[in-house]
Amino acid sequence: MEAKGVEEMRIKRNKYDITFSQYIKQRDVCCQWCGRTDGALQTSHIYSRRHTNTRWDPRNAKLLCFACHQRWHSDPIEGFEWLKSVIGADRLEQLRKDAHKVVKLTTADKDEIRASLMDTIDDDMECFNPEFDVKSWTT
Ligand SMILES: [Zn+2]
Numbered sequence: 001m002e003a004k005g006v007e008e009m010r011i012k013r014n015k016y017d018i019t020f021s022q023y024i025k026q027r028d029v030c031c032q033w034c035g036r037t038d039g040a041l042q043t044s045h046i047y048s049r050r051h052t053n054t055r056w057d058p059r060n061a062k063l064l065c066f067a068c069h070q071r072w073h074s075d076p077i078e079g080f081e082w083l084k085s086v087i088g089a090d091r092l093e094q095l096r097k098d099a100h101k102v103v104k105l106t107t108a109d110k111d112e113i114r115a116s117l118m119d120t121i122d123d124d125m126e127c128f129n130p131e132f133d134v135k136s137w138t139t
Pocket residue numbers: 031032033034035036064065066067068069
């Protein structure tokens with residue numbers, strides 16, 4: 001399963017990914033799995049960036065520290081069990097369906113998604129819940 005993580009890294013990050021990543025960092029602030037706020041926090045997709053329909057969908061990402069990101073890719077079963085306990089089976093199932101919808105986004109579509117993410121980036125957010133009750137995945 002480690003190969004999946006490597007494959008993910010090979011997908012080139014564009015300006016849309018960079019904005020998306022900034023958005024997730026502002027939203028989550030701390031590692032959503034272990035609660036760390038220090039060190040290198042990384043935006044981690046739930047369904048791979050290969051899935052265009054959810055590539056920039058805030059429901060499809062969470063902020064993780066380096067160690068938890070490694071853990072996420074090395075043990076996806078454990079990762080998905082944890083996630084299900086946080087967001088619930090129904091939301092996870094809906095996300096799975098949305099991720100597997102095949103869509104073709106134009107540049108205008110992507111620009112629109114990016115603009116709406118930039119609108120909601122808020123500098124004043126704090127790590128919402130040290131008990132890892134992920135705030136915005138559940139809204
Ligand atoms: Zn962590």
